[in-house]
Amino acid sequence: MMRSVLRVIAGCVVPPLLAFALLIAFWESYIAWRDVSIFVMPAPSDIAERFADDPGFFVEEGWWTLYEATLGLLIGSIVALLAAVAMSYSRPLERAIFPIAVAIKVTPLVAISPVLVIVFGFGVMPKLIIATLLCFFPMLVNATIGFRDVNPAQLEFFRSINASPWQVFWKLRAPGSLPYIMSALKITYPLALTGAVVAEWFSGTRGLGYVIYAAWLNLRTAELFAAIAVLAVTGVFIYAVLSLLEQRLLFWHESVRSVR
């Protein structure tokens, strides 16, 4: 048991940490060697120093951004799931909804951020809307395929026991679509984070996006990079949680089983 834990640490944790440490060491020594100005590019030690100065500040702003992104993700996902149910049952509804979804998808959302500021001001609303819109399309497409992708033999069995459409949905289509929904979440959660940060540039009074913007205006490069680092860690954290959740929920699915 102990030995296997050690082996996992040696196999999975040490190599990426080593690569990361090498990268940091290279960065640090390059800046020392060429004497690069901190206004051009801060050294990792400068960034770490700025973070250590006031870690509570970064964590708090990070939580705020994560909160906006998560709320946007929830709203976007729920609306997308409802639309996907409608689309998977009715072709006319699909034809009605899909062009709107594509329009949302292809419009560069950065372009509508200023509009949202005009309409909704500087509060949390524009961030939520951007995050929601970014999440909507990938979830819609994945969930629609997921609800439709049913093993015909399983469907025939449900028909043979005279199951109601409601039962077919909850006992067959919904669990069967989970692999698709999980893949969608792995795409949309980081997108929601991006959306929240971008919206904060335009209209933020809080959050890491705002911190980055303010630091950039004032040439506080160490602070700017520290905020980016916190964002990166947040993204990795989200991905790790989703992967764990996937392992838990999809233990029965080939995608998870084949990895073990």
Added chain:
Amino acid sequence: MAKVSFHVSLNSVSHVFTDGRLPLRALEDIFLTVPAGQFVSVLGPSGCGKSTLLRIIGGLVRPSSGGVEVAGDAPNRAQATREIGFVFQDPALLPWRTVLGNVTLPLEVTGRRRELAPLLLRLTGLSEFADYYPHQLSGGMQQRTALARALAIDPALLLMDEPFGALDEITRTSMRYELLRIWSAAERRRTVIFVTHSITEALVLSDRVVVLSGQPGRIVADIEVELERPRTPEIERSSAFLDYTDYLREMLNPSRMQGPVVSA
């Protein structure tokens, strides 16, 4: 004349598939009556329409013409009252449910008591595997689960479509006698219509064997199997069994059957 009631009766049933490019005549002019409690095998080569016949009886497919009655009613009506249980070649278990969960599923759907599930697992020899997931089971165990699941709605009519077709020969042989044991252990005799392309399987299991010719499927033979029950593997070596085998092999001989002639 006394009215004889059959559990299943097909009156001049024909079926043509029209969803392909050319209309495909799957079944032609099938007359078949099955009394309650009989174990009937439908024997025929691949693609002779036996699965279609089973789906028509089960109300999953509407025949192009002809009349079908199950328990004196239309098949879809019989299916609605959960008269009909299905076991397919693909066990089609839900991978996210355990063996117990899969057997409980029809109980949930029909609102029957869930406590019946453990009894069904005991009957099918699955008690120790209740908490296993389908991907942890062998093909034979998966098919047992599918059988337990089909029995969960307590159907008077059990339709089985090559349920052992995907199993290896050894498992397949033992599953035949397992099925016989389970069938005769029930408090009431269920009518079974069993589709297969194995002569031995048909003879071991059935009271009666109906032979279908290939494309379009027509009934070319219909024999009673008068072998004593309970049947054990020894029966497969009896002379009567071998005579039946010879007869059915002759009936299945492609030269006797009408169908597309493959020329070199």
